Structures are given as C-alpha cells and as structure tokens.
Amino acid sequence: MKLASLKSGRDGELIIVSRDLSQAVRVPQIATTLQQAIENWDKLAPRLDEVYQALNSGSAEGAFALDQSVLHSPLPRTHHWADGSAYLNHVKLVRQARNAQMPETFWTDPLMYQGGGDRFLAPQDDIEAVSEEHGIDFEGEIAVITDDVPMAVTPEQAAGHIKLIMLVNDVSLRGLIPGELAKGFGFFQAKPASSFSPICVTPDELGDAWKDGRVHLPLTVHLNGEKFGEPEAGPDMIFNFPQLVAHAARTRHLGAGAIIGSGTVSNPDAGGGPGKPIIDGGVGYSCLAEVRMVEQILHGQVKTPFMHFGDRVRIEMFDPNGNSIFGAIDQKVVEYKA
C-alpha cells in the first residue's frame, strides 16, 4: 500500500496512491490524516488496503491524477523524529572531516539524535536557509514510521511495529556542527527542518528488497541535475531498522507516528576504503560532507562546495524495473530573510 498527504492544514490530508504513482484518492470515510491512520493502524490498514486495491485496478471512485508537487511530507509533523546513523562509512568520513576518531563501540551501540518534528518541509518545497556560511548540506536517508512501541522492546518485537517506509532529506548545516557538538548536547541548530519523500509505503511493497530489516536497493541522488550518488542502502547499514527502533524505545514508550531514520546511506569500498565519487567511477555519496572528505583524501583538496542558494537536490529510489517507489524529494535552497 502507498500513502501520501495533500498539503492541507498542519497535518495534511491523507490520500491513497496507486502503485505506479499515477493516481490517488481521498479516504475521508476511513481517516482524514496519516497521523489518525497510524494511531489506529491495525483497524484501519485493511480498509485502506481495500481502497488501494481498487485504485490499482482502476475501480476506485473519486480517483484523480497525482501531482507530486502538491504533496506534503507523509507526516507533515510528528511528535517523535529520531535519526540513527547506521551507515558507519558516513560516520567515519564526517568525523574524519572534523578530526574526530570513531570509537570501536560505534559498531555495537547505535548513534541516534532526536530531531524537531513540528514543521517538516514538503518534499518539493524550497529549503530556506539564513546563510550559505552555515554549510548547507543534504543527507539522503531512509526512514520508517511506527505505531505505538512499548518501552524496552526487543529488536524482534520492534520489527512488528514498523508500518511504513519512506525517504528523508535530513538537511544539515555543517558549519554549525563542530561548535554545537563541542557543547556536548548534540545537534540542534545544525539540524533544521527535514523533508520526506512524497509517498510512504508498507514494507510488502518492497517485495524481496525489504529483508533483514533493511531496504536492499540503491538510493539515487542528483545535485543540480547531475548524478551525485547511487549507494546501496542494504549491505552497509550496520544496525537494521528493528535495532534502531528498539534503541529509541529502550527507556521510553514511543507514540504512534514516531519516525526513525537510518542515517545517511553510504558504502565503503570492497576493501574497506571510503568509496569513490561518481566522477571517479564510484557509487558516490548521499551528502556533500562525504564527497568533500574523499576529495581531500584522493586529490589532496576539497573541490565540491556546500550548497549555494539556487542549488537543487533530488533524492529518489527506483525498483529493479526503473519505477520510482516513493516519488522524488526535489528541493532548491533559497535564502531566508527574517
């Protein structure tokens, strides 16, 4: 099943989207918002799925052509947004960029930060930033939406609470990170509003690509129309989603609609090296910070700047037949004037 939210009010208006993303239909008789649906998932999901089947077979009443640009993030806001950092190649590279070692415990204990969930960006809306000096970067990631998760669940139990999957652009302000992390309380101003793919899907939509709690497909990232990265999201995710959800719930219950992110998708080389940019024959990256560090390593100098006002990033995932699964995050950076 594929779901999305039309821009409408603070929580959007829930729609069902056809598998090929061409059609959609409102479902006010079942739920008006995705938040409402996820709070009553066991009861409502079968009813939503009936509409989904009808939509795919062309028999859904009220169906209309889908325009991704009018969609908000599937949950335009949430009460809980926590982002892991499960691709340790990313962690190694961004730490290297700020001369920080990666402790061995990072292989056994997931990194995770709590983000702000009150006003996500729509997937095709501009990214407002106060200053280019903040080092504006994107981070292409995958995230899951859970229903209510009890405190101290095991990863095995957590797996059953993963109801929906989507993509994320975890916008990051690299220039603010070192100062902020030095204070010891983690990210805050360095992590402004994120955006999510226009469409979220139930795990079964991914078929064989959803296994071991990971999405085994490449994540495609374009910067200003040029391919920037196509890393595989499966193999190098050191902690899978059930482990990340269990980590988030270790000392507290999670409320329905909680979003847990994977961290920036990143692949090391077969030999354990940091990978290569597309231009050097590698699979590239899904954030600028990594390619900048690798340029430094490979070529002795950073060539790629952080994002300027007017720059555009596009993040998408395709199935083996080339069909977009989640629709596209496609955002331009613009200057925000207070």
Place this chain on the structure above:
Amino acid sequence: MKLASLKSGRDGELIIVSRDLSQAVRVPQIATTLQQAIENWDKLAPRLDEVYQALNSGSAEGAFALDQSVLHSPLPRTHHWADGSAYLNHVKLVRQARNAQMPETFWTDPLMYQGGGDRFLAPQDDIEAVSEEHGIDFEGEIAVITDDVPMAVTPEQAAGHIKLIMLVNDVSLRGLIPGELAKGFGFFQAKPASSFSPICVTPDELGDAWKDGRVHLPLTVHLNGEKFGEPEAGPDMIFNFPQLVAHAARTRHLGAGAIIGSGTVSNPDAGGGPGKPIIDGGVGYSCLAEVRMVEQILHGQVKTPFMHFGDRVRIEMFDPNGNSIFGAIDQKVVEYKA
C-alpha cells in the same frame, strides 16, 4: 488565565481552571484540546479568558471541583520539546560530577537539547524505569509554550510568542549520560518521558513575578515528603525565555505548541560557590545530581543515592501568599517490566 488537560485520548481534553485551582470547566464550544487552542491562540484566547473570568466569579455553567490527579500534562504530547540549561550553576555541578570543564562560551551561547515529545507522563502518574542502575533523577524546571515562531526571530520578537508557563520534571537517567554524551550526539536514552505541572498559566497570572522573561519565585521540591530544595528561579537564569526561544528558532520555524524548558533551577552562593543542601542551611537543589556533587565537595563523600523504586518527588511553585500556582507534579518511581 489557567488551563489544564483532563486525561482523555492522546491530546487530553482542555479545561479552564480557576485561579485558586479549586474549580474547572470544559470548553468544547471553544476548543477541545490545548493543542487546538495554541494553534489558534490570538483568536481563541479572548474567548477562553471570558470563561476564566466567569469561573473565578462563580458564574461558569458546568463548573466542577478540580481533582489534580485526573489531569494529564497540559500538552500530553507535543511536536517540539526542547530543553535549555540556563542555570549555569547546575551545568557546572553536573559537569564537575563527570570531570568535565565548563567552557567560557557557555555564558554567551545557550545549551539546549531536543527531547521526545510523543508521550509525556501525567504529573501525578508513576515514573516507569527499567532499572535503578540507570541512576534515576528528577530535574525541577520551568517551561513555556509558544505559538508559531518564525525562523530567526530576535529575543525581543520571541517574547511575544510565549503564551503559557508551567513546571517540568525532566526525568534523567544519570547512569546513561556519560556514555551517551561521549558518543557526541547528545542525550537520548538518558532523557526518558518528562512530566509537566497539572496547570499551565498565562504570563499575566504571575504578576510582578514574571519580568525580564524569567519567573521570579522559588521552586519547591520535596523528596519523599522532606523539603529538598527551594531555589529561586529568577536571578540565576543566565538566558531568559525569550533568548531560549530565539535560540531554538535560529535555523527553523517552530510550530505552535512548542515547549521550551529552562533547565534545572539552581542557585550559586552569593560568593559564587555551588550553594548548600537544605540540611546544611542552603536553599537546596532541584535534582539529585547537584546535591551529590555538593556533598562530595563539602563532606568528601556522596550520601544521597539516586531514586529507588518507591521514591517520590514533588515539584510545586507558590505565590507570595502561599498559593500553589501550577498545581503539583507528584510522582513515584516504579519498576517497569517489559
């Protein structure tokens, strides 16, 4: 005006509470939840205030006797909960306890962490904890609720977005903090669900005690029925609430219902020392971590343990006539079994 939420559903049911906390009344004709009210504050606040005036004069239809134990936190959940740490005496002491220096920049750049807002505790419900080994502690604080705050507001502009004030128990698991902060991403598992005072109030309810963006009254904390602290919340709050709200909004818009906390209320001595426990003639503290550090300094050893299952903390604030302003946070720690 004083507001509260009856336990009901995920967002509670909004009620107006009389100034003396004795009476309350539902207001479904205006708003059914506090979230709804804060999202439409400018329009709804005058109507809510009319009911408040009627309630205080004994002429509100449908008024009933208030029982604080059936109240949830004013916002049982929020899309944005961020907690500052504006009392630097607290920061100094808890850092000293883990052998960390306090940088000079802490006097000019506020500390703030993003918390989980999905499932707050009710103010008189038990605090569930997995293990006493986690070092269970309370933190008595003050917090404000804002309406929509635009990105990059000045502190002067932020002041006008502060609509409601309440108390917080920012439950902390001290045993998990050093390991978690060493990872560099800030608190996560160390900060389980917080609870808030049963009643929140508009700033005008505090009269002269609300000035310079601070609450100039003592915060009263009892541990197992004994007075544990009565620190002054005003003078030693290095960053005021408008500054904290502006800090939170520096790189993003805040959604209505955002909660910004002050950090643990704490007073140094007149001479700049770390203060004294009640038993030593001081004003005491509003968390265990501080008193433990001070015991170490004054007596060469820590005497006070962290909370055991069965222990109870009570956090309240009184006006100069001895009337409770916000009602009482009063919680027992219990073992949680998964």
